[in-house]
Amino acid sequence: MVLVFAEREGNSFKKSAYEAVSYGRDLAESLGTTCVAAVIGRVENAGQLGRYGAHAVVEHTGAGTDVFEPAVYTAALDEIAKSQNCDVVVLSGSYTGKILAPKLAARNKAALVTGVVELPDMSSGFTVRKSCYSNKAFTTVQLNAPNKVLSIIPNSYSIKEFPGEATLTQLSTDLSGSSMTQSLEIDKQAGKVPLTEAEVVVSGGRGLKGPENWGMIEEMAELLGAATACSKPVSDMEWRPHSEHVGQTGITIKPNLYIAIGISGAIQHLAGVGGSKVICVINTDPEAPFFKAADYGIVGDAFDVVPKLINRLKEINA
Amino acid sequence: MRSKFSYFCTTLTEKKRDMKILVCVSAVPDTTTKITFTENNTKFNSSGVQFIINPYDELALTRALELTEQQGGEVHIITVGDASVEPIMRKALAIGAASAIRVDAQANDGMEVAMEIAAYAGDKGYDLIMAGRESIDFNGGQVGPILSELLGYALVNIATKVDIENGRVLATRDIDGGREKVSCTMPCVVTAQKDLCEPRIPNMRGIMQARTKPLQVIPATVSSGSTAYASFELPEAKGAVKLIDAAEAGKLIDLLREEKKLI
Ligand SMILES: Cc1cc2nc3c(=O)[nH]c(=O)nc-3n(C[C@H](O)[C@H](O)[C@H](O)COP(=O)(O)OP(=O)(O)OC[C@H]3O[C@@H](n4cnc5c(N)ncnc54)[C@H](O)[C@@H]3O)c2cc1C
Ligand SMILES: Nc1ncnc2c1ncn2[C@@H]1O[C@H](COP(=O)(O)O)[C@@H](O)[C@H]1O
Numbered sequence: 001m002v003l004v005f006a007e008r009e010g011n012s013f014k015k016s017a018y019e020a021v022s023y024g025r026d027l028a029e030s031l032g033t034t035c036v037a038a039v040i041g042r043v044e045n046a047g048q049l050g051r052y053g054a055h056a057v058v059e060h061t062g063a064g065t066d067v068f069e070p071a072v073y074t075a076a077l078d079e080i081a082k083s084q085n086c087d088v089v090v091l092s093g094s095y096t097g098k099i100l101a102p103k104l105a106a107r108n109k110a111a112l113v114t115g116v117v118e119l120p121d122m123s124s125g126f127t128v129r130k131s132c133y134s135n136k137a138f139t140t141v142q143l144n145a146p147n148k149v150l151s152i153i154p155n156s157y158s159i160k161e162f163p164g165e166a167t168l169t170q171l172s173t174d175l176s177g178s179s180m181t182q183s184l185e186i187d188k189q190a191g192k193v194p195l196t197e198a199e200v201v202v203s204g205g206r207g208l209k210g211p212e213n214w215g216m217i218e219e220m221a222e223l224l225g226a227a228t229a230c231s232k233p234v235s236d237m238e239w240r241p242h243s244e245h246v247g248q249t250g251i252t253i254k255p256n257l258y259i260a261i262g263i264s265g266a267i268q269h270l271a272g273v274g275g276s277k278v279i280c281v282i283n284t285d286p287e288a289p290f291f292k293a294a295d296y297g298i299v300g301d302a303f304d305v306v307p308k309l310i311n312r313l314k315e316i317n318a
Numbered sequence: 319m320r321s322k323f324s325y326f327c328t329t330l331t332e333k334k335r336d337m338k339i340l341v342c343v344s345a346v347p348d349t350t351t352k353i354t355f356t357e358n359n360t361k362f363n364s365s366g367v368q369f370i371i372n373p374y375d376e377l378a379l380t381r382a383l384e385l386t387e388q389q390g391g392e393v394h395i396i397t398v399g400d401a402s403v404e405p406i407m408r409k410a411l412a413i414g415a416a417s418a419i420r421v422d423a424q425a426n427d428g429m430e431v432a433m434e435i436a437a438y439a440g441d442k443g444y445d446l447i448m449a450g451r452e453s454i455d456f457n458g459g460q461v462g463p464i465l466s467e468l469l470g471y472a473l474v475n476i477a478t479k480v481d482i483e484n485g486r487v488l489a490t491r492d493i494d495g496g497r498e499k500v501s502c503t504m505p506c507v508v509t510a511q512k513d514l515c516e517p518r519i520p521n522m523r524g525i526m527q528a529r530t531k532p533l534q535v536i537p538a539t540v541s542s543g544s545t546a547y548a549s550f551e552l553p554e555a556k557g558a559v560k561l562i563d564a565a566e567a568g569k570l571i572d573l574l575r576e577e578k579k580l581i
Contacts, residue, residue: 014494070466070473095493099475102460105429106467111544112429114458127548134454136353138551145544180472181502188496196494200580224581242478242513243496248349248454249373249512257580268349274553278578280570281559291559296573300564312568316575 002028003086004054005077006037007096011044015159015197016092018052022160023152024090025053026119031088037166038080040073041065050166052159057166058084064176068096071178074103079171081108093151094196101151110147117156117275134248134271153275154196155254195244198227201255203246203273205231207262207283207302211239216306217261223313229253229273231263247272262302265290282306337391337482339382340439341415342431342449342461345369345399345406349454355550362455362550371406374450376413376517378510381480382448383414383518389482391445392416396438398423398431404533411528412520418531423538428460430543435461436468437539445504446487451476451511462509472502478513 004024006017021037028035037054039046046059060076077100081089089104091097093114105112113130117138120128126143128150195201202221204214214228221228228244235245246253248271258276262283263269270293273279281294282305291297298305347353347367354363371379382393395410397403398421407418421434439447447469452459466473472487474480478497479490487506490499520528562570575581 009494070463070475074467095476095491098459099463099473102428102432102458102463103467103473105460106432106464109544112427112458112460113545114460132456132550133347133351133353134349134457136552137355138553140548140550142546142548143544144546181474181500184499184501186493186496186498188493192495194495243492245512257574257578278574278580279556280574293556294559295556296562296570297559298562298564298567298570300567305564305567308567309571312571313581315568316571316581 001033001084001086001088002031002035003081003084003089004035004037005089005091005097005100006039006046006049006054006057007092007094008039008041008043011042013043013049014092014094014194016094016154017049018159019154019157020090020092020152021049021052021054023119023157025160025162027088027090028055030119030122036084036086038077040076047165047168050164051162053162054166056084056169058169058171060171060173062172063174064179067183069179069181069183070099070103071180072175073100074107075175075178076171077104078107079173083171087146088148088150091149091151093153097151101149105147105149108147108149109145110149111143111145112149113141113143114151116150116152119157120150131275134268135252135274136271153252153254155199155256189241189243193225193227195227195229195246195251196253198253198255200224200226200257200259201229201253201276202226202259202261203229203231203263204234204240204261205263206233208234213303214240216310220259220306220310220313223310223317226259231269260290260294261306263290264288265293337386337389337445338443339386339391339393339446339448340442340444341375341379341382341393341395341410342435342447342465343375343379343395343397343407343410344372344450344453345397345403346372346453346455349373353552355552359550360548369403369406371409372450372453373517374452374454374510374512377512377514378448378450378508379410379413379415380518381510381515382446384515385446385480385482394419396421396435398425398434400424407533408528409520411531411533412524413518414524416531418533420533420535421538422535423540426543426547427545428456428458429464429545430540432461432464432468433540434538436465438536439465440469445506447471447505447507449507449509451509459509462507466507469505469507472504472506474500474502474506474508476511477508478511480508480514
């Protein structure tokens with residue numbers, strides 16, 4: 001059976017949870033089995049995961065599951081997997097998934113592949129494609145153990161809809177004793193589209209000259225329902241928060257649309273955004289390397305071009 | 319009431335908690351490498367490629383050195399690989415590690431690497447095991463979390479800050495859309511993320527000393543991993559960029575709406 005970890009934020013699901021569940025459903029179908037979703041901690045109506053492909057949902061609400069803790073969540077997920085006899089586990093490659101996937105695989109001597117970008121291929125054994133060399137290449141990996149753990153790059157798979165809700169089972173073992181780390185404080189920008197989940201991202205580089213010029217970037221992002229991102233020097237200089245830094249040493253994103261403004265397109269920057277489906281580049285320098293990776297380009301001054309884009313978006317929205 | 323003297327002694331003993339830190343170091347192609355493959359796309363083409371210490375491992379190593387400088391103690395490095403990785407191990411020694419261990423194995427995946435490291439480190443009493451958040455070649459992000467599981471240690475993954483206070487680890491780690499401050503006991507596995515520290519560059523004295531520092535080679539203990547890289551491919555080349563005149567920049571929005579249905 002296929003188990004999917006459905007990540008929550010507070011008492012609702014993250015978009016990446018729906019994506020992972022849809023992926024798990026399609027995988028389960030190709031294996032001729034069922035898809036079970038695992039929820040850790042309490043969520044408003046966990047059965048809704050049926051609408052994204054889960055045949056069944058198991059919710060673990062034992063003591064200790066309220067707040068994420070690596071050892072506790074690994075134990076909870078493992079307990080759910082064993083209770084359902086699941087041999088394939090799917091997680092989203094969020095920061096939480098980056099901890100749980102390897103830990104769960106280590107417990108079960110599973111074959112582990114992280115950074116997965118599509119559904120596995122069962123034509124010769126069990127193989128799956130993942131990105132490697134900081135998104136400069138892909139590799140097809142053969143999984144040779146009975147237990148398998150896959151973590152998928154967020155936004156690699158489209159969410160699907162299915163009729164009806166899934167049946168819900170509860171587990172409530174007390175896991176608080178396994179806790180090893182204590183969360184002291186969480187610092188998050190509330191109310192913003194999370195970067196890794198955003199379908200559209202508007203990103204600015206050193207070409208924008210200073211933090212005071214991000215108003216137009218944010219305005220455009222808001223009109224597009226987009227998240228904002230930046231290049232490394234921009235976060236290094238603290239023009240923008242570190243959490244917006246994309247690239248080889250920052251976050252890897254795969255939005256449907258990436259709009260790069262005043263960013264040169266260095267190889268390390270492209271490593272984090274090259275997987276975007278459509279790339280638009282706005283840069284004064286026609287020789288900027290980013291144009292080689294772009295689908296659409298405007299050679300021009302951001303301070304002239306961006307206001308024009310904003311105007312057009314406003315006309316359309318009106 | 320505590321005398322001044324006993325207060326002095328406790329702070330002294332707290333300070334003098336000698337730390338033993340193991341840093342996992344991997345060799346990766348330089349960040350600017352043009353990636354190509356050989357043997358019908360089944361092997362990475364390493365000809366002419368310069369190998370470096372994985373940038374995150376450099377951060378882990380530097381922070382480990384800073385911590386032992388504050389607390390007392392020693393930093394060791396471990397690499398799983400064949401003899402070709404020794405130059406980067408010498409570089410880690412030149413940066414300041416006291417000794418190096420090479421597990422003589424060509425590991426297939428992160429699970430295998432972590433099992434080798436756990437087999438070595440299990441009974442050595444390390445307070446901290448540090449690794450990079452991911453290697454920039456296979457981008458697994460696997461070794462650190464797997465080690466924490468195999469050894470039963472606490473884990474701070476993707477850490478941007480690590481301090482030791484009163485024998486506890488105080489750290490900040492990346493989470494989706496922000497950061498979290500955590501505290502845990504040792505032993506603990508920490509994986510390094512950008513911002514953890516400024517990487518150190520070896521100086522002449524360090525380079526000279528590195529030549530005579532111990533580099534121990536030990537045999538592999540794990541048979542084989544459970545994954546295999548069957549083939550590699552490069553992303554499809556992009557078609558030519560469609561340029562839009564800056565004077566009619568608004569057209570970009572229309573193209574994205576009509577051609578791509580993205581807006
Ligand atoms: C190990 C390593 C890791 C790295 N990791 C990352 C990473 O993760 N992410 C990352 O982004 N970088 C990373 N870098 C840095 C990377 O090499 C580049 O230096 C960086 O991406 C450049 O940022 P930028 O494009 O914003 O700035 P610049 O290179 O300075 O480019 C600014 C661009 O803006 C254009 N411009 C100027 N004025 C205007 C205007 N008015 N309107 C429009 N365009 C204008 C210029 O023509 C230029 O192309 C890394 C480097 C190393 C060595
Ligand atoms: N062969 C290796 N030898 C020692 N440490 C390694 C090796 N491969 C990876 N690591 C460590 O594990 C981290 C994560 O690597 P990975 O799981 O491959 O992304 C790296 O940053 C290193 O600290």
